[in-house]
Every structure is written in structure tokens, then in C-alpha cells.
Amino acid sequence: MKDILIITNYFPPETGAASNRIFHLAEGLQKHNFKVSVITPLPNYPRGKVFKDYKGRFKVYSLENSISIYRLWIYANNSKNKLLRLIAMLSYSFSLIWFFLWNKIPKTVIVQSPPLLVAFISMIFLRSKKRKLILNVSDLWPIAGLELGALKKNFSYSLLEKIELFNYKHADLVLGQSEEILSHVRSLFSKKEIFLYRNYPDFDAPEISEKPIQTGKLKMVYAGLLGIAQGIYKLCQELNYTYIQFHIYGAGSEQQKIENLISNNPKHDIVYHGEVTRQELHKKLLNYDLTIIPLLNRIYGSVPSKIFEYARLGIPMVYFGGGEGEKLIEKFNLGWVAQSGNYNDLNKVLSQINPSEVNSNIRKEIQQTAFENFNFNSQLKLLIDKI
Template sequence: MKDVLIITSYFPPETGAASNRIFHLAEGLKEHRFNVSVLTPLPNYPTGEIFKAYKGKFQHTSTENSILINRLWIYASNSKNKLLRLIAMLSYSFSLVWFFIWNKIPKTVIVQSPPLIVAFTCMLFLKSKKRHLILNVSDLWPIAGLELGAFKKNFSYQLLERIERFNYKRADLVLGQSEEILAHVRSVVMEKNTFLYRNYPEFESPDLNYSPSNGNIKMVYAGLLGIAQGIYRLCQELDYTHIEFHIYGSGAEQEKIETYILNHPELPITYHGHVSRRELHNVLLQYDLTIIPLLKRIYGSVPSKIFEYAKLGLPMLYFGGGEGETIIKKHDLGWVAEAGNYEELNRVLASIENEMLSRTMRQNIIENGRKEFDFKSQLKRLKDII
């Protein structure tokens, strides 16, 4: 039985795409007879506060479903202050170094990136011990930060680019969740071994029990209410003539969204708060359509919601551009509108009729999801090269 250590900044009971992705990877490798352990911070995302059950602890070790999980100390923060965010990342990096010094590390290590600095810490301290290092790249930093306006092209940005290049060079294998990510990696480090590893979900598709709404289309967004998703702007720009908008999740824009809804009671917008992923799957089935937005097109980004909603059979309106748009079109998963073009978004919404959102359409989406986005077959290919 081969030992594998996964190092990540996000893991359940935290929620979100990154946490789900690593959890399913760990579970999948365990089922393929790998001896899996996980290194992660004390749970704190997305609130920026250590979860109640873990407060006051410097380290927490548990075995969950035969997976050893070591949760390390972190200075938790979700502040917009860049210095505080940097301190948070460095604190986890210091905890990792301390763990590396005092514990035996398996020969095979999978490292999640971003955060770049955390990945850099792993690449720097573990490569010297001749580990087989696998870098799992879910987003391209610092490029994504530049496109979102979080960075400027200055000395700090150039330093992050050097860290990024260092991480790629030190990795024996790079996993990327999009073709764009892998193309970028190969442009930075020529002839690097890469593997396309999408964030496919692992759950049973539900039984279809759905009838289209007779009145306005019930459109839902579920996920992080962050700057990149632009849900606050979306609330302001949508044409509500033929739709009602339902929102689930939490994040930096939550308070602004709640205030906007309070100040505009005439608009058919409902904020439902945060629910667990398991609950969410059942909740989403009552809606006619889901929207997957990005405030700006982010190079390399493919929202994992695409694959999750395909298994649910939920028709999608994609509003983010790039590779995600291509996937929606190629596999007939719904509609697309040009990223950032709210006039086009409203035109597309106006063109969607209740009759289009049929049980047949949902069944076709589920079948395409089963065929094209299969977690088990992807994992089988991955485990053969680890």
C-alpha cells in the first residue's frame, strides 16, 4: 500500500470547491488502496475565524474514514488587508515547516496551489528530501489576481511570478483543472509533465422529479459570495421581468447583498443564507435554472459548479467566458452570455422560455455529465501515474 500525503489550505468541514476537490481526491485514492494522510490548517474558511470545535487548539489530529488528518495552527483571517492575508499564509507555512521537521513525510506528496507561498514552502523544504512532488494547480496565480485587480505589475507581482515558476520547476508532475492552466505551465517551464485533473464531483445523480415553473423562471446562484463572482453587481443589473433570483452562500459581499435586498423590496430577490452541500443538492432541484457568473473572465478558471450541476441535471446560464463557456456549449449544458456584458445576459435570459427547461433537457444534461465528467475513470488514470 503506497503512502500519499496531501497538503492543502482547504478541507472539510470547510465548504467550497477547493475543499470538495481535495476531499474527493483523498477519498478516491484511499479506495484505490493508497494510504492517505492530509495536512491542512485548523478549519477557518470562509469566515476567517477558527471553527468553534477547534478554537484554542494548536494542532488537531484525527482519523476520519481511515484517512489521517493533521490540522495545524494558522493565524486565521479573511481580511481585505493584504498584510493580514500574507501573515495568515505565512503562519500556516511556518506550521508546515515545523511539522516537516518533526514528522516522517511520505515519498509521494500532493500539494495544492494556490496559495503560492504555501506551495512554495512545500516545494522548497520537501524537494531536498527527494520526495515525488505533485503540484495540483486549481487557479493561476498571480495572473488571476492581476485580472481581478488585486495585484499591479510591480516588484511584488514579479516576486510572485518567480515563486510560481519555482513551484512549477520543482514539481515532478503538475495537475491542472483546465487546459488553459496546463498550457500556461508548459509556457513557463518547457516539457513539464502535466495531467488534466478536473474537479469532477462524486455523488449519485438524483431521480428527476421536476416540472417547469408556470410563472417567472426561478433562477438560483449557490456558492461563494466573493468579489470574483460579482453577485452584488448581478443583483443590480438583472432584468427581473421574467425571473426571480434566489441566492445561497456566504462571503465578502454577503452584507452588501443583504442590504441591497432590504433596500429594494420590490425586486424578486431572496437570500437564503448558507446551507450544507448535501442539503444544497436537494434544494437546487426545485429551481428552473442556475447562473454561474464571474465578474471578469479569469484565464485558466473553470468553475467546478459546471460539473456538479451537470450531475444534478440543472440547466446552466454561464456568464464567465473562457474554457468554461466552451464546455457549456460543447456538452449542451445550457446557455452562455459574454462575460461582463449585462445587456447580452438579459437578452439571453429573455429568450429562455419555461417550456425549454423540460425534464428531457435535464435528463440529457445528466447523461452528458455521466459520460463526460466521470470522477472514477479520471482518478483511475491519475493513480496509474502517481
């Protein structure tokens, strides 16, 4: 049995794509006879506060499904203040250093990036000719920060670029969740070993049941983080509710603004349902005609994992984010694409969707496409050959 350590900022009971991605990776490796350990902060995402069951703790160890989980102290904060967010990252980094100094570290380590600083601390402290460091890159920072408007090209940005280069340089293998990420790494280090590791989900897919032909408004749903990058608040303002009823699940920094918008604009056909567990969400999503996957701005390297999750559920999608994600929707006929950032085009696309199109036949086709092309276990086996 081979020991392997995963270092991540996100892990259940936290919700969201990042948490699910790492959980499935850990669980998958454990099922393939790896002895898996995970280091992660005390649960705090996306609320920016340590969850109730973990408050007042400096560290928590648990053994869950034969996976050893070390939850370390963090100064939890989701403030827009960059200094406070930096302090939060530094606090977890100090906890990591303390852990590295007092614990035996396996010969194989997977490090999640971003955040860059946490990955940097891991790379600089765990470098060894006898250890294999695998960098799992889910978003390209600092480029993504620049495109989101969270960063500007200044001294801080240049420093983050140097940290990014350091991380790639000292990784023995770089996993990228998109072809764009791998192209970026290859442009910097042409001989670096790379591997495309998509965010494929691993859950029992539901059987698609027959439904009566839909009439009236389309029931469209969004489920996920209500943050700046997703732009759900602006989406709520711009949608034409003549054709759709919009349902929202999730939490995040824009939640209060969205709730206020709903209260002040009763003519907007929006229903906010709050947060639910992932298992419960999967059941609820099956009741909607289609789902929307939006990004406020096109982010180079980003491919929302929702594409693969919704495909496995058999849910038609409207993609509104551009880039590689848009190409996947078109290539595999998973739904409709609207021009990124163009709300007029989005409303036009929605107005042209015939309710009878979103039937059980298209759902079965989408689900079958997922089974054939987005297989978690097949991908994991290829990764294990690289480890």
C-alpha cells in the first residue's frame, strides 16, 4: 500500500466544486489501494467562518472512509479586504509549516493550487529528491485574478507570477483541469511532465424517467457559489422573465444582494432556495428543464466542473462563460451556448428554446455522452500510472 498526502484548502463538509473534486480524488485513490492522508483547514468555506462543530479547535484529526484527515487552524475570513484575505492564507501556511516540522511526510504529495501561497509553502518545504510533488492546478493564478478584476499589474502581481513559476518549476508532475492550463504550463516549461485531469464527478447516476411535454415557462436553475466570478446578481437583473422562471441554490458574497433584489422586484420570476446538501441538490435538479452555467468574465484556463456533473445527471445546459467550457458544450451537444457577457444574446437563446426540446430523450443522450466521455474511474487509472 503506497502512502500519499493531499494538501488542499477545500474539503467536505465544505461544499462546492473544489471540495468535491479533492474528495473524489482522495476516495478514488483509497479504493485503488493507496493509504491517503489529507491536510486541510478547519471547515470555513464559503462563509468565511469556522463551522460550528469545529470552533475553538486548533486542529482536528479524523479517520473517514479509511482516509486520514488533518484539519488545521486558519484565521477564517472571506472579506473583500485583500490584507485580511492574505492574513487568512498566511495563517493556514503557518499551520502547514508546523505540521511539516512535526510529522512524517509521505514520498508522494499532491498539492492543490490555487491558492498560490499555500502551494508555494508546500513546494518550498517539501522539496526532496526522494519525494514526488504533484501540483494539481484548477485555475491559472494570477492570470485569473487579473481577468476577474481582483488583481492589477503591479509589484504584487509580479511577485505572484514568480511564485507561480517557482511552483511549476519544482513540481515533478503538473495536473491541469483544462487544455488551456496545460498549454500555459507548457509555454513556461516545455519539458515539464503534464497530465489533463478533468473534474469528472463520481456518483451513482439517476435513471432518466419519462416526463410529460413541458408547456409554459422554462424552469431554469443555477446551483453553486453566489460569488463575484459567477455574476448571479447581474444575471438576475438582466434576464427576460417572459420565457423563464429562475431558481437559485447556493450561498456566497452576493446572496444578500440577490435576496434584496427578489424582495424589491416581485415581477422578476426568481425563487431562491438557499443551501442544500449535494445529495439533496442532485434530486432537486432533476425537476428543472435546464440549468445555466455563467461566468461574469471569461477566465482563461477555467472549465466549470458543473459541466461534467450536470451531464452525468442528464440535465441540458445553457453555457454563458466562453472559453474551453463553451467548446465542450458544443462538441458534446450538451445544450446551448450564449455569447459570453452578452445578455441580449443570452435572452435570445433562451427565447428560442422550445419547451418540448428539453425532454427525456435529450436527457438520456446527454447522460450517455457523460458515461462515454467523462468517466472518473478511467481517468483516475491513467493518473495512477503517472504517480
